[in-house]
Amino acid sequence: MQAYxxxxxxxxxxEGRYTISETGRLQAELLATHLCRQPxxxxxxxxxxxxxxxxxxxxxxEVFDLVSGRDVPVRELPELDDVPWPKEALQxxxxxxxxxxxxxxxxxxxxxxxxxTPADVRSRVLEAKEAVRDDQPEDGxxxxxxxxxxVLALTMDALGGxxxxxxxxxxxxxxxxxxxxxxxxxxxxxxxxHLSDGLLTRDGFKTLSWPPGPAGE
Numbered sequence: 340m341q342a343y344x345x346x347x348x349x350x351x352x353x354e355g356r357y358t359i360s361e362t363g364r365l366q367a368e369l370l371a372t373h374l375c376r377q378p379x380x381x382x383x384x385x386x387x388x389x390x391x392x393x394x395x396x397x398x399x400x401e402v403f404d405l406v407s408g409r410d411v412p413v414r415e416l417p418e419l420d421d422v423p424w425p426k427e428a429l430q431x432x433x434x435x436x437x438x439x440x441x442x443x444x445x446x447x448x449x450x451x452x453x454x455x456t457p458a459d460v461r462s463r464v465l466e467a468k469e470a471v472r473d474d475q476p477e478d479g480x481x482x483x484x485x486x487x488x489x490v491l492a493l494t495m496d497a498l499g500g501x502x503x504x505x506x507x508x509x510x511x512x513x514x515x516x517x518x519x520x521x522x523x524x525x526x527x528x529x530x531x532x533h534l535s536d537g538l539l540t541r542d543g544f545k546t547l548s549w550p551p552g553p554a555g556e
Contacts, residue, residue, distance in 0.1 A: 340472060341379060341480040344515040345370065346358055346490050347395040349540045352548065359394045366512040366538055367395050371402030373533035379480040383412050385471055386484040387419035395512075396484050414474070418467035421486035421535075422446075423454025433549040439487065439508055439541055446488075453488070464492045490515055497523040511540045 348363030359367070384399065386392045390518050396413055403411045420554070428451055432442050445451035467483070475481055487509040497517045509529060516527035531539060 340475060340477055340519040342468075342471065342493075342517045342519050343381070343480070343482045344490050344517055345372065345484055345512050345549070346487050346494050346509045347389075347391050347511065348398070349511040350391060355550070357391065359391055359398075360474055362512060362538060362540065363395070366534060366540075367398035368398065368402050369538070370514075371399040371407055372406055374482065375403065375406040377480075378536060380409065381411055381477060381482045382479050383414065383471075383537045384482045384484065385414050385416050385419060385467070387421065387486065388415050388417050389420060389486075392419070392484050392486075393442070399482070416470055418463040418470070419483060419485040419489055422460060422488050425454050428453055430549050432544045435544075437544050441545070443488075455463045457492075460488055461492045461496065464489045465496060468493065468519065474540070477520065482546055491538055492539065493517065494528060497525045499523075507523040508541060510534075511542055540544070 343505060348359045348367045350357045350363060351360035381403070384396055386396045393415075400413065403409055431437075431451070437445075442451060446453050447457050464485075467489075471481055471483065485493075490509050494515050494517065497519075510531055512531075512534070514527055514528065514530040514532075515525065518524045518526060
């Protein structure tokens with residue numbers, strides 16, 4: 340099975356909520372267009388249950404329908420949700436402007452509480468993976484929309500390691516092209532052929548403020 344695993348689109352602050360931005364919408368549109376051009380069409384989309392996941396998938400579905408004329412089924416899997424991000428951890432990361440490598444390393448070393456341990460995350464994302472495999476044919480192609488930490492956990496599983504061993508930068512809507520079968524592997528990591536330099540984002544905490552304020556890029 341070919342599994343495209345992607346992090347949801349870029350965010351901005353909108354009336355006290357973090358929602359996908361215009362940049363994020365464009366990222367999702369370009370990703371869907373790119374996937375429509377691939378030899379094997381995406382047969383199903385699996386997504387976490389947060390608003391930002393759903394917003395990203397809504398844009399993808401619009402483009403799948405417009406470009407390929409197909410209504411690609413969507414299934415929500417709570418196992419693909421982001422870590423809980425307790426208020427204290429989110430506030431700390433935003434106020435200190437931590438980069439992705441910094442907060443991820445602090446988390447795996449036990450210095451930052453994200454509401455779940457790396458082992459907990461790995462366990463549940465593997466449940467999501469098995470649910471997808473049970474749901475689709477072995478030669479199928481699927482898309483999983485989630486957040487940075489689950490992307491890392493699924494990728495490291497395919498590489499035979501764990502999220503605690505290697506921390507990769509995860510760009511918004513970047514493709515992690517995995518193969519799930521008798522022997523799992525990763526074909527592409529953090530690939531962005533659909534994005535120009537101006538659209539390469541990682542949603543660093545330096546771009547957000549605490550507490551969430553009015554909409555603004």
